[in-house]
Each structure stands twice: as C-alpha cells, then as structure tokens.
Amino acid sequence: MTITVIGAGVAGLVAAVTLAERGAAVTLHERSDRLGENAASWLAGGMLAPFCEAESADPSIVAPGRAAIDWWAARVPEVMRQGTLVLAPRRDAGEVQRYARRTREGLMLDAEGVEALEPDLAGRFSGGLHFATEAHLDPRRALVALAERLRALGGTIHFGSDIMPEAATGDVVLDCRGIAADAPQLRSVRGEMMVLKTRDIRLSRPIRLLHPRMPVYVVPRAEGRFMVGATMIESEASGGPTLRSAVELMNAAYALHPAFAEAEVTEMKAGRRPAFPDNLPRVTRRGRIVSVNGLYRHGFLLSPDCAAKAADLALGSSSREEIAA
Amino acid sequence: MRIYDETLKSRLMLGTARYPSPQILKQAILASGAEIVTVSLRREAAGERAGQKFWDLIRETGVKVLPNTAGCHSVREAVTTAQMAREVFRTNLVKLEVIGDADTLQPDLFGLVEATRILTEDGFQVLAYTTEDLVAADRLVEAGCRVLMPWGSPIGSARGLNNVYGLRAMRARFPDLTLLVDAGIGVPSHAAQAMELGYDGVLLSSAVALAGNPVTMARGFRLAVEAGRLAFEADPLQPRDMAEASTPVLGQALLGGAVFA
Numbered sequence: 148m149t150i151t152v153i154g155a156g157v158a159g160l161v162a163a164v165t166l167a168e169r170g171a172a173v174t175l176h177e178r179s180d181r182l183g184e185n186a187a188s189w190l191a192g193g194m195l196a197p198f199c200e201a202e203s204a205d206p207s208i209v210a211p212g213r214a215a216i217d218w219w220a221a222r223v224p225e226v227m228r229q230g231t232l233v234l235a236p237r238r239d240a241g242e243v244q245r246y247a248r249r250t251r252e253g254l255m256l257d258a259e260g261v262e263a264l265e266p267d268l269a270g271r272f273s274g275g276l277h278f279a280t281e282a283h284l285d286p287r288r289a290l291v292a293l294a295e296r297l298r299a300l301g302g303t304i305h306f307g308s309d310i311m312p313e314a315a316t317g318d319v320v321l322d323c324r325g326i327a328a329d330a331p332q333l334r335s336v337r338g339e340m341m342v343l344k345t346r347d348i349r350l351s352r353p354i355r356l357l358h359p360r361m362p363v364y365v366v367p368r369a370e371g372r373f374m375v376g377a378t379m380i381e382s383e384a385s386g387g388p389t390l391r392s393a394v395e396l397m398n399a400a401y402a403l404h405p406a407f408a409e410a411e412v413t414e415m416k417a418g419r420r421p422a423f424p425d426n427l428p429r430v431t432r433r434g435r436i437v438s439v440n441g442l443y444r445h446g447f448l449l450s451p452d453c454a455a456k457a458a459d460l461a462l463g464s465s466s467r468e469e470i471a472a
Numbered sequence: 473m474r475i476y477d478e479t480l481k482s483r484l485m486l487g488t489a490r491y492p493s494p495q496i497l498k499q500a501i502l503a504s505g506a507e508i509v510t511v512s513l514r515r516e517a518a519g520e521r522a523g524q525k526f527w528d529l530i531r532e533t534g535v536k537v538l539p540n541t542a543g544c545h546s547v548r549e550a551v552t553t554a555q556m557a558r559e560v561f562r563t564n565l566v567k568l569e570v571i572g573d574a575d576t577l578q579p580d581l582f583g584l585v586e587a588t589r590i591l592t593e594d595g596f597q598v599l600a601y602t603t604e605d606l607v608a609a610d611r612l613v614e615a616g617c618r619v620l621m622p623w624g625s626p627i628g629s630a631r632g633l634n635n636v637y638g639l640r641a642m643r644a645r646f647p648d649l650t651l652l653v654d655a656g657i658g659v660p661s662h663a664a665q666a667m668e669l670g671y672d673g674v675l676l677s678s679a680v681a682l683a684g685n686p687v688t689m690a691r692g693f694r695l696a697v698e699a700g701r702l703a704f705e706a707d708p709l710q711p712r713d714m715a716e717a718s719t720p721v722l723g724q725a726l727l728g729g730a731v732f733a
Contacts, residue, residue, distance in 0.1 A: 204492065205492075205493075209647035249684055250682070253493070254526075333525075334494075334526055334529070359604035381523050381525075382522040382523050382526075383522045383523070383524065383525060383694045384522035422492040423493075424493060424495040424498070425493050425495040425496075426492065426493035426494075426495075426530055427493075
C-alpha cells in the first residue's frame with residue numbers, strides 16, 4: 148500500500164514512521180525547506196508528562212501518554228526517565244497541595260527531597276512534587292531521529308513540497324498539516340518559548356514552576372541549554388514573541404534560580420498549537436484522506452497514539468469513521 | 473440587573489480565560505446561567521482579530537460579550553484597547569481596568585477616572601473595575617460611569633470580601649447605581665455574601681475557570697448568587713447577642729433558670 152503523508156511536524160513524522168513500520172510505502176511531503184521550520188513541535192518542551200498534563204487536560208490523555216514514553220524510548224536517543232519536579236515559590240506553596248489533589252502519582256517532597264533530586268535548587272524551595280515515571284526528550288533531536296528512521300525504513304521525504312491532500316497520489320493520504328489544514332473548529336493557541344544557555348546551573352529533569360498567574364516550565368537539554376516555556380494565548384497571530392511574554396518567561400526562570408540571570412538567551416520564538424474546542428486530538432477519515440490534527444500542547448505525548456489510530460484507519464483494520472484520540 | 477440599556481435576568485458575569493478548554497468554558501457558561509461574559513482583548517489579540525476563532529466559540533453559546541481592558545497599566549493603553557474592542561465586538565460596553573500595582577493588581581483610581589471620562593465622551597458605556605473608595609466612586613459617576621465594580625479582594629486571590637464595611641457603605645451611598653463585586657471571589661459563599669449586601673451582581677473568573685470541575689463550580693455560583701439575592705430581597709434578620717426562641721415558651725414547664733420576656 149502506498150501512503151502519502153503531508154506535514155513533517157511531530158504528527159506527520161510519527162504517523163509516517165508508524166505506517167512504514169507496518170510495511171506501507173510512505174512518502175512524506177513538507178512545505179518548508181527543512182525539518183522543523185514552521186513546525187509547532189520544533190518549539191515544544193518535549194515533556195512526556197501525562198500525569199502533570201492531566202492536571203488541566205482530560206484524564207483520557209494519561210493512558211496513551213504513558214505508552215508514548217516507551218514508544219519514544221524505543222526509537223529515538225536520549226529519552227530521559229528522570230520524572231518531573233513540580234515546585235511553587237514560597238509565597239504560593241499552597242499551589243503544590245492543590246496540584247497534588249488534582250493529579251495522580253505525584254510524590255510529596257520536603258526541602259531535603261527537592262535538594263536530593265536537584266542539588267542546585269537546594270534551599271530555594273520548601274517542598275515539591277515528584278512524578279517519577281514521567282520523562283522528557285529533546286524534540287529536535289527526536290524529530291531528526293524519526294526522519295532518519297523513516298528513510299531507513301524505505302520512506303522518502305520531500306521538503307519544499309506544498310501539496311493539497313486532494314491532489315496527492317497514493318492509496319491513502321494522511322493530512323498532518325496542523326494549523327495549515329484550516330479544519331472546521333480548529334483554532335490556534337499561541338505559545339512563546341525561549342532557550343537559555345548557562346553552565347552555572349545543572350538540572351536533571353523538567354521543572355514546572357506553579358505560579359497562579361503564569362505557570363511555566365524549564366526543561367534541561369544537552370550542552371547547558373534550557374528550554375523555558377510556554378505561554379498559552381488564544382490567538383491566530385504568528386508573529387514573534389511579545390515583550391510581555393518574554394519578561395514573564397525570564398522572570399519565571401529567574402525565580403527558579405538567580406543564576407539564570409547570567410544565562411545567554413540563544414533563542415526566542417513563538418509558535419501556534421492546533422487545537423479543537425475540547426483541546427483533544429482528532430483522527431478522522433473521509434474517503435482516502437485520513438486527518439490527524441488538534442494535538443494542542445500534547446504533540447509528543449499523544450502523537451504515537453494518534454498515529455496508531457491513523458494507521459488502523461489507513462490500513463483498514465478499523466471500520467470506525469472517526470476516532471477521538 | 474441593569475447594565476446601561478440592557479436588562480439581564482442573570483446577576484452573574486463570567487470571565488473566559490484559563491479554562492481547561494473552550495468546550496469546558498462553554499459548558500460552564502451554560503451551567504452558570506450568565507448572560508454576559510468578559511473577554512480580554514489584550515492578550516487574546518496580539519494582532520487585530522487574532523483571537524477570532526476563540527471568540528466565535530464563545531459566541532456560539534449565545535451570550536453577550538463584554539470586552540475588558542485586563543492587564544492595561546496606563547490610561548492610553550486602556551483607551552486604545554477599548555477602542556479596538558469596540559471595533560472587534562461591535563459594542564459600546566467596556567469593562568475598564570487600569571492596573572496600578574503589579575503585585576496586588578489593584579486599580580489605578582486616578583487613571584481609571586481619566587480613562588472613564590475619555591471613553592464616556594467617546595460614547596462608551598463603562599463598567600469600571602474600582603475599589604470600595606467612595607471618593608473615587610463619586611468621581612467615576614461624575615465622569616459618566618453608571619456601573620461600578622468594586623473589588624472584593626485582589627484579582628485571583630480567592631479571599632472573598634476583604635472590606636465588608638466598605639462595600640456596605642458603597643451600596644448605601646449609591647442606592648440606585650448598578651454595583652457589582654468584581655475580583656477576589658473564591659467560593660460561592662463569597663458571591664452569596666456580596667448579593668446579601670444588596671449588590672446587583674458579581675463578576676468572577678478564576679473561581680470557576682481554575683476549579684477542579686469548572687462546570688460544577690459554575691452551577692454552584694449560579695445557585696449562590698440566586699440565594700444571596702433572594703436573601704437580600706426578603707429582608708433578612710440582623711444578628712443579635714441573645715437567643716430568641718422561635719417557639720413561645722410561655723406556659724411550658726421549665727425547670728431551673730429564668731425566662732426573660
């Protein structure tokens with residue numbers, strides 16, 4: 148069976164690899180000239196944190212999110228299983244209790260427990276929550292690894308190829324264009340992020356800093372880099388980050404540790420997350436076109452599950468017309 | 473409840489930010505019975521009409537949209553935002569916020585009065601987010617404002633009514649003006665208390681949006697606002713120091729202890 152996938156963001160790449168693994172001949176078309184350009188997933192935090200995300204998301208994301216950790220670990224390098232550490236500034240310490248009430252699997256830590264996990268944060272927080280089974284990865288390295296895997300499985304990738312699903316060849320066409328698909332009810336939730344670089348502080352796992360106005364996370368990456376994200380703004384605007392958002396992200400990093408004040412800001416970008424009204428992804432089939440969209444802030448967490456459902460629809464092992472992931 | 477030319481059945485207004493999803497926001501609006509919801513143009517726009525799809529989802533519920541100038545820290549910013557909002561939402565109503573302090577988010581009353589004057593002269597119908605300060609309230613009314621919205625406590629603090637005395641004094645000073653408590657409401661009993669003081673309504677946002685179950689909490693607030701209003705209309709008892717039996721005790725056999733009539 149020949150399959151054309153449109154869109155090389157995380158949804159498209161994971162779907163393409165999943166189909167290639169099931170023996171399909173896959174061709175992937177990406178409008179941009181290189182991997183990650185204009186893809187929301189290139190700017191992602193790369194947190195595989197189903198329990199933390201379920202604090203504000205539908206609980207149905209937990210099971211596929213947990214399975215996603217193994218999916219990624221089997222296919223891309225450096226999936227770090229260090230868990231997630233949730234912290235709150237001292238004056239908002241009650242936020243940790245609230246977070247614990249609304250989530251599962253979090254282990255309450257006192258100040259010493261926080262220090263044992265992250266020595267560089269010693270003395271800065273009176274307590275926190277550890278979600279030990281969660282993981283994180285570097286989204287860019289992961290997407291590059293998936294592209295290599297797809298090629299190794301016999302798939303081809305065409306960059307700079309802007310085609311519409313209706314015009315595409317192949318037995319089945321997978322529409323993974325995200326916002327560009329302009330699907331009914333699909334909206335964009337803008338997110339702004341930055342990357343900091345410093346050798347003055349080391350972290351082993353993503354830190355979520357609970358703040359009533361501006362919850363943010365800091366994800367450690369290789370070579371002293373830290374991804375700080377991300378805003379959530381109901382907006383279709385595609386321009387660069389606003390000064391307000393930049394200040395908020397910087398303040399959050401500084402609140403986590405003053406050493407970030409001396410960090411180099413190596414990148415500051417804004418992206419648009421595709422989302423449906425319930426903020427859950429949808430996998431649908433109409434004729435020979437299967438659409439995967441609405442991954443919202445859960446691209447890495449839910450794309451393996453969406454891809455499996457899309458592959459079922461594409462290869463005919465499911466008769467359902469629509470599957471809400 | 474009267475908001476300028478509009479008469480509303482519901483005395484509850486809801487904010488629309490920070491819900492888990494637009495779908496849950498919609499369900500919460502329906503459960504609350506609110507007929508007006510506030511929308512922040514500032515953050516959701518970032519460019520003109522950039523939040524259109526989100527606003528369309530809100531409009532699907534059939535409620536009226538009240539644009540606000542949340543997060544504006546200067547008169548000019550607030551006035552510009554209000555003017556943009558009028559273009560986008562085609563309404564003269566605006567909830568005017570001019571923030572004066574970054575930590576408490578309390579209103580800059582001087583800027584608020586000035587912005588109210590500018591906007592009223594420009595044909596706006598201003599709902600002013602203010603404190604319980606009576607002098608500021610007088611100035612706002614002079615500037616043309618007909619709906620005052622004093623805070624219960626700082627925005628998002630969930631502390632309830634910090635200054636009941638001040639809110640009661642404000643109600644007494646402006647018996648005919650539409651007054652709503654805005655900000656600081658955390659649980660339905662806070663809303664009921666505001667209604668028992670004779671306030672025309674309450675506006676709240678994070679109390680519902682950030683609750684573990686926003687839809688259930690929205691229903692809780694709907695009932696509390698109704699209950700508080702009914703209590704106000706029914707002329708409630710005043711607290712007293714001594715017990716007063718609800719059943720006459722005269723003629724009953726009493727052992728030990730005196731009976732005071």
